Amino acid sequence: MDLGFPILSVLTFLPVLGMIVIALIHKDNVKIIRTVTIAVTALQIVFSIVLWMTFDTTLAGINDPNSFQYIERVPWIRIAGLGIFGNVSIDYFMGIDGLSVTMILLTSLISFVGAIASFSITKQHKGYFMMYLLLVTGMMGVFCALDFFLFYIFWELMLLPMYFLIGIWGGPRREYAAIKFFIYTLFGSVFMLLVMIGLYFSTVVTGIDPATGQQISYHSFSIIDMMNPANMTMGIFATIGDTWRYIGYGALFLGFAIKIPRFPFHTRLPDAHVEAPTAISVILAGVLLKMGTYGILRICFGIFPEIAVATSQYMVIFGFINIVYGAFCAMAQTDLKKLIAYSSVSHMGYVLLGMAALNSQGMVGAIFQMFNHGTITAMLFLSVGVLYDRAHTRGLNEFGGLANKMPKYFALVVICYFASLGLPGMSGFISEAFVFLGAFQTWQFWTILSTLGIILTAAYMLWALQRMFLGKLPERWEGLTDINGRELVSLVPLAAIVIFLGIYPSPILDLMTTSVNQLVAFVQAAGPKAIEAATIIR
């Protein structure tokens, strides 16, 4: 697919352009700064709709370089042989398949919604919007990159803006939350760096040198090259099923698990989400968590398929813990934002469960759940933001009877709470159904236990709803006003998407089905090899 212009680069670097424009605007022109941000994110939506419309759903991608779409590949770093180290080659290599296109749609949608929600920022607008746009570039880049080095750079690019966004514009405990977030994620990603270098040494690609026309061998950072077992000929990761590959998989998984956040690395999440300003909570829950699961699918499953198969039972257990533990934690919260943060932990557990199923239904469910959780949690955080901007408290028990006071708000909140608990007719139901359908085939015991999560989710969501909106309205909240136009603009489209996809999920499902099938086939094919290799070792 060729649109005549590098659409992925445009999508990724448009926010940087916006950032430069904002840098040139005087800091008191808040309106222009906001307009630029909105314009940039709206343009991103336009481009991702173009992407969606022109995307060829019959091409699988995953490990086949020829069926990736919108490929951009430019040599970036080329260093002629340093002894045995051969030719270092790092490419600016972008391309998408069914896995990433869904995430790109989600990212542009959430970035736009987040930009609208950012209107409630009250200080240092210039810095805030510059950091915000830089963050968007990082997110977009992660989903577009096919070169591990590039992926890693985008991955790390998000750390600094996120630190400042939470640290400067966050709540009372923002300093602690920001530094905790920063250190946790850096801790995960440094191990990713080590594995990346190890993989780089193990991957030897033979190709033709365009300059001389001779055949040369070189190490490659391309994720697709790393997926090809035939390229794994040197170094510590060369032997299929080897202990080093287990360690490599584990280290990568650690990096991604912190991002998800998987139990027991979830403790950073409630802090960061609660202290961050609304828009940043939306981004955190809506997109950043998905990077972890996306990374596992693209990199862990892609590069170490046999280890993924061999260890999938641990993944399902972690999925179960996330679902049930997260739900219990959520139930105990009295701070609304914390409740939603823990509900994210619980909902990301479904994604793990679906991925661990290692079949098409489970994986489709997992990816669709990633998308749905993005939209639904964004709504949840936005709805908290609406209330917090008015009442300046998030204490669940301090409210009551808001349904009469804020009817329009109540209607929207009901939609998102019900979507979150997986009511049929909402998008969350479809994805959870797929997840359970897939997971039950592989892991019956854990899947049955995990269904407990659904009941718990219903319990804490409905209980929260009851405490806030029903009963008697305390006198201090007499002055609350209903939701305003700007807030509606950010919430209503999301609600429409949630309901639409609940009734007719095909537009998103069709995008990913071919790719997911390819991924499942690829991983399953590697499974027997792994079991074979494992028996040899034992």
Added chain:
Amino acid sequence: MEELIQPGSIEHLKATAEQTLPYVQYSLEKFWPESLLTAGFILAIILDLFLRKTSHKKLTGYFALLVLAVVTYFSWQQWVPYDAAKPWEGGRIIFPYSQSFGSGPFAPIADGVGGFITAYGMSVVDNFAVFFKLLIAVSAMFIVCMSLFSREVEERGRRNGEYFSLLLAVTLGMFLMPAATDLIMMYIALELVSITSYIMAGFMKDTDRGSEASMKYVLYGAFSSGLMIYGFSILYGLTGTTNLVAMRQILQTGVEGGGINMIALWTGVILSLAGMGYKISAAPFHFWTPDVYEGAPIPVTALLSVASKAAGFGLLMRFLLFGFPVDPKTALPLIDWPIVIAVLAALTMTLGNFAALRQKNMKRMLAYSTIAHAGYMMVGLVAAGAGVMAIGLSRGASDMGIVSILIYLVSYMFMNLGAFYCIMLIANKIGSEEIEDYKGFAKRSPLLAVSLTIFLVSLTGIPLTIGFIGKLYVFTAILDQPKWIWLAVVMVLNSVVSLYYYVRVMQAMFIKQADAQPVGDLAVASDGSLTYSMGSKLFIFAFLVPTIVFGVYFTPIIDFAGQVIRFFTVR
């Protein structure tokens, strides 16, 4: 019958002189940068005599800058670009040029009675040395510029001449350190650097901490160099030579004959490492670092942390990689120094990072951070050593190890000097280096706050900055050898720890609210904002641009550092 020339007679001396004259001439030609530095040093003193009573005190600084620029040019002339047909070309010119080298680059010359003539020279001019000379000359130029902007130096204007001439002297010493191939030369070069640094560290002798810095530096320095010279004497006793190349050959034959006292050899090496470890501030020889860094004027601190450390690494690498052969029977090195360096590296970075966590003073914090960075670079040295062991196998790993240190040093130069420059500008105005006083600094001078943040991020090693490239290559070198993966893991965990104290500075600048009465004794506007001259602002970009540009496109650095190493390959 032919008349015998009596040894020691006038005729004999004459004949010897005639024989050696061409060599002396040749040697001096290769000694241009050092000669110029010496001349510049003397001229700067004379110039100062005329200037110290006038108002042109800074002129000595400009003169030093000029000298360094010329020296950089001449050093650059000595660079030999890599030629595939003659790969050893960059590494064979030995000073003083007194022997022919037989067939290979360092072929031994027997004296006919079983020993070797040890006239290999004191010092070499090879790409390795030239690389360090360029690095040191460039950082010295940066330091001169920094000093010209420094309030601490300016306030002591009468002694500016002394300051800048000493700077040239210390540069001379640092030029000699990585080039030395003889234990005597190593010692002389190291002492030249040390003694000059003692004086420079005590430049602010009117303050308590300035005198304390100098005093501590002298005591630790004297002790360390005492240990080192003792180690050297043991090595001399074992081998009968002070020349590294000869020492290597003698040890080689000695091992084959089985006649080396390993205990004595180990003692000698460990004691020698003490002196070098002190120069690069590796644990456990690092105790002087925080106090000296805190007490010295900031440009001198920057000099000690970058140029002096680079020279120390040059010396250490030359000593370890040149001096010790591989045991042919076991294919292991005669002295298993990589394990020593590995333990020291792990200790150094862990200690540096954890000590830095508790610091409240910016300069002390950066002092501990430079200790940690020395640890990171030693990881590269371990990789280099591990590759040297594997002779007969690929040499790639050792090359990569050496190259990774060189790359790290380049990246370290830009980011660390940049960080010190920012701190200096801040201290110029607010008169404090306490992190506490940085609160709300982002509003007082956004440019400085953002620049300092970028340098600190680079020091942490986060991508798109040059610091990441340095770390990447060290990891690359060490990870190629599964045996040392634990060291790589220690190093990444240390990077995470280091993030915490670097972030604390950003936190103070951006997140914490400024006090009602902002700290600052000079030119503080009513809203607390600070004004800087255009020149001092623009000079930040000299560090900022390389830090970011090379972080994104790092091919030039790697290529440049890669050329240094080729001659090691054909050794």
